[in-house]
Amino acid sequence: MRIGDRRRLRSDPLEYVEDLRRRSATKVIRLPGGGWCLGDPALARVLLRGQEFNEGRSGFFGDLLPTRAVQVEVGHAVRDVLRARLPDYRAALAPAVGGLPPVTRWPAAGNRLVYRCLADLLLHPGTPARTRRWADRAADAGVVFRASRMWQRARAEVPRARLIAALTEQVQQRRRQHRADEPRDVLDAVLDACPDHLADRTVATVHLMMFRAITAPVAASLAWSVLLACLHHTTDSPWPWPTDQIVREALRHRPIPWMLRRTIPCPTTFAGTSLRPGDRVSVSPHLLHHDRHRWTDPDTYRPERWAESDGHGPYLPFGAGPFACPGASVAQTMVTETLTALAEGAHLTVTRGDTRAAMSEGIVPRPFILHRTRTE
Numbered sequence: 001m002r003i004g005d006r007r008r009l010r011s012d013p014l015e016y017v018e019d020l021r022r023r024s025a026t027k028v029i030r031l032p033g034g035g036w037c038l039g040d041p042a043l044a045r046v047l048l049r050g051q052e053f054n055e056g057r058s059g060f061f062g063d064l065l066p067t068r069a070v071q072v073e074v075g076h077a078v079r080d081v082l083r084a085r086l087p088d089y090r091a092a093l094a095p096a097v098g099g100l101p102p103v104t105r106w107p108a109a110g111n112r113l114v115y116r117c118l119a120d121l122l123l124h125p126g127t128p129a130r131t132r133r134w135a136d137r138a139a140d141a142g143v144v145f146r147a148s149r150m151w152q153r154a155r156a157e158v159p160r161a162r163l164i165a166a167l168t169e170q171v172q173q174r175r176r177q178h179r180a181d182e183p184r185d186v187l188d189a190v191l192d193a194c195p196d197h198l199a200d201r202t203v204a205t206v207h208l209m210m211f212r213a214i215t216a217p218v219a220a221s222l223a224w225s226v227l228l229a230c231l232h233h234t235t236d237s238p239w240p241w242p243t244d245q246i247v248r249e250a251l252r253h254r255p256i257p258w259m260l261r262r263t264i265p266c267p268t269t270f271a272g273t274s275l276r277p278g279d280r281v282s283v284s285p286h287l288l289h290h291d292r293h294r295w296t297d298p299d300t301y302r303p304e305r306w307a308e309s310d311g312h313g314p315y316l317p318f319g320a321g322p323f324a325c326p327g328a329s330v331a332q333t334m335v336t337e338t339l340t341a342l343a344e345g346a347h348l349t350v351t352r353g354d355t356r357a358a359m360s361e362g363i364v365p366r367p368f369i370l371h372r373t374r375t376e
């Protein structure tokens with residue numbers, strides 16, 4: 001990618017991809033970094049749902065897990081334990097929100113809030129304190145929430161390695177113990193779903209991968225929901241929208257995944273563009289969520305659209321097809337409940353808010369300040 005492209009991508013990734021679409025003569029957009037992006041909902045559907053593009057293992061777990069069946073089992077087992085432990089997440093919300101100072105810096109404060117409520121679900125309270133301390137450090141030190149600067153990412157390698165080592169010991173111990181009842185946390189769920197021959201360290205790495213896959217997008221979706229709702233409603237009255245509409249609209253207006261990518265397995269033609277095996281083709285949820293032909297007024301953040309029966313286009317904040325996110329529903333519940341807890345008995349306003357996105361592993365908000373004033 002040329003320096004100019006890189007700079008524009010960093011400065012405003014969403015404007016950058018919209019500009020590529022405007023300048024593209026076809027529905028198959030050439031990406032300067034290599035690969036292609038499908039700007040058309042019908043083509044996107046073929047890519048994400050077509051069997052030929054979604055066969056075998058998904059790219060999400062890389063080579064960590066041996067088969068597609070194990071990948072699916074891990075995703076479902078983790079989703080099930082989170083769903084079963086939602087009451088504990090809820091119980092953790094009140095003290096975590098209550099402990100927030102009136103003025104907080106986001107998205108960092110939202111990251112800490114979400115992690116605090118999830119900590120006992122990721123590693124149950126009976127886990128050795130040393131392991132839980134390394135998990136806390138990982139959440140603070142750029143291991144879970146990707147740091148923006150290269151030197152910060154390099155520094156995160158130490159706590160990452162320490163956490164993996166501590167988790168590996170935990171996996172060894174838990175494998176030696178007999179446990180008859182339900183999984184107590186995400187690590188138990190991962191252990192139950194992984195085959196016995198999988199190395200302890202690999203299981204630990206899968207746990208860390210799930211730790212990040214849950215915590216980072218839930219926290220980013222919460223931050224977008226807070227920012228967008230506050231910027232679009234500035235009077236002293238409570239928000240006029242139900243919380244679930246605020247969250248759904250935030251996931252539409254600023255979906256977290258940047259590109260959903262597939263590798264072409266055999267010669268394929270999309271809208272006249274010939275692609276070869278090995279070519280990388282993506283779908284941009286942002287472009288599809290802002291398609292003027294399919295959505296009414298797509299560039300406006302308007303939670304009330306979710307109470308209307310028409311004017312909705314393709315909606316894929318959690319992907320679509322065989323590799324779609326298994327945690328979609330539980331994630332949406334967590335974001336909605338966290339936002340409800342934040343807004344309860346309080347008036348929220350934002351300063352230094354900027355709706356342009358920053359690029360991390362997904363689309364995350366730029367820093368802003370949240371003022372939370374108690375009303376009761």
Ligand code: HEM
Nearest residue numbers: 058060075078079214217218221257260318319325327331
């Ligand atoms: C707001 C929060 C979340 C967002 C926005 C999100 C989004 C996504 C997206 C877009 C994909 C991939 C799709 C693709 O390549 O087509 C994905 C995959 C995945 N997500 Fe989520 N996710 C969230 C939370 C969660 C949670 C809570 C879990 C816990 C179960 C989870 C587990 C996974 C797994 C295991 C996959 C890989 C699926 C596979 O390849 O079989 N995610 N997620």
